[in-house]
Amino acid sequence: MRGFLIALTFFTRIPLPIPKDVTAEEFTRSYRFYPLVGLVIGLLLWLLAQALVPYYPPLVLGALLLAAELILTGGIHLDGFMDSMDGLLSARSPERILEIMKDSRVGAHASMALVGLLLLKFAFLASLTPSAFAVLIVMPMLSRWVFQIGVIRFPYARSQGLGKGFHESSGWIPFLLSGGLIGGISYFLLGLGGPLALGVTALLITFMASKISKLLGGLTGDLYGAFIELAEVICLLAVFPFLS
Numbered sequence: 626m627r628g629f630l631i632a633l634t635f636f637t638r639i640p641l642p643i644p645k646d647v648t649a650e651e652f653t654r655s656y657r658f659y660p661l662v663g664l665v666i667g668l669l670l671w672l673l674a675q676a677l678v679p680y681y682p683p684l685v686l687g688a689l690l691l692a693a694e695l696i697l698t699g700g701i702h703l704d705g706f707m708d709s710m711d712g713l714l715s716a717r718s719p720e721r722i723l724e725i726m727k728d729s730r731v732g733a734h735a736s737m738a739l740v741g742l743l744l745l746k747f748a749f750l751a752s753l754t755p756s757a758f759a760v761l762i763v764m765p766m767l768s769r770w771v772f773q774i775g776v777i778r779f780p781y782a783r784s785q786g787l788g789k790g791f792h793e794s795s796g797w798i799p800f801l802l803s804g805g806l807i808g809g810i811s812y813f814l815l816g817l818g819g820p821l822a823l824g825v826t827a828l829l830i831t832f833m834a835s836k837i838s839k840l841l842g843g844l845t846g847d848l849y850g851a852f853i854e855l856a857e858v859i860c861l862l863a864v865f866p867f868l869s
Contacts, residue, residue, distance in 0.1 A: 627651070632658040637666065638699045656776065657799045660807055663769035666697050667762035674758045687751025690761070691743065703739065705850020707731060710738035712847075719841050723782060726847050742854060749861040757868035759814040760861065763822070768856035770807050771826050773800050775834040775844050775852050782843030818867025825863040826856050 627644055632655040634643045673693055677686055695703070712726035714734035725732070753760065777800055804823075811819025830852050838844055 628655045629658040629661055631655040632662050633665065636662055636701060637697055639665070639697065656773065657803070659769035659773070660766050660803050663765035663767070664762065664810075666694065666765040669697060670694060670761040670765070671758055674753070674761055675755075678755055678758075683751050683753075687747050687749075687753070690750045691747050694765070702850035702853045703742075705847035706742065706854040707735035707739055708847040709845075709851040711735040713837065714738065723841060723845070726845060742858060745858050746861070749858075749865065752865075753868070760864055760868060763811050763814055763819055763864070764857050764860050766807060767811065767823055767826060767860050768853045770800075770803060771823075771830050771856045772849055772852040774827060774831050775838075775849055778831070779834055779838040780843035782838075782841045782845050815864060816867065818864045821867070822860045822864035826859045829859050830856055 628651065630641065630644050631647055631651060633639060634641050635652070635655070636659065670690055670693060674686065674690060677689060681689065708726045708728075711728070711732040711734045712722040712724075714737075715722060715725055715732075717725065777797060808820050808823055811823055813819075815822070833855070834844060834848075834852065837848060
């Protein structure tokens with residue numbers, strides 16, 4: 626439970642007591658609880674959707690759900706997504722890309738990518754029917770499992786950084802065990818569309834991570850966050866034809 630609380634308090638803005646005297650090892654190993662953090666976020670979004678659907682039209686509800694997710698996470702992964710897009714879309718050398726990604730200033734590429742990502746997510750959320758609200762539970766849970774492929778499978782591109790500890794403490798066995806559980810939950814909630822979305826998202830994130838790792842010589846913490854954001858949209862793209 627301590628590892629789960631460490632992950633929950635760091636990667637969400639849910640007002641909970643922050644665990645005291647957290648060691649670097651405890652913090653880095655807490656990444657294994659990220660799918661459970663996603664499940665908590667998903668359940669809160671599902672409850673919000675169920676509470677608001679009688680009172681608001683689909684477009685307003687979609688906007689409220691998107692805003693609620695941003696509030697719950699504090700946009701922590703969007704920050705990594707924007708930094709990553711600023712670098713990757715710059716068409717510069719690998720060294721320069723890494724420098725751009727480390728720069729905290731927001732560039733044109735980040736702004737364009739952010740608008741595109743949020744528009745896609747909003748369009749999907751606004752199109753959900755009450756019978757399909759279960760995808761709100763699966764989407765954040767699945768994305769926080771899939772990103773671990775980048776953490777485990779590919780090297781870290783920098784000599785130091787927050788994500789380096791995640792990479793060094795990662796392992797396939799916890800990942801595969803949690804993947805089986807998430808696949809079962811996805812099937813229970815969404816039928817065949819759930820495991821299919823998991824498989825498609827895992828394949829596409831692996832493909833992107835492989836291409837980026839070859840370009841940069843590894844991945845970074847910003848890219849881990851970008852994979853979470855991209856995985857949510859890919860999940861929605863893959864599962865949407867199966868939603869009633």
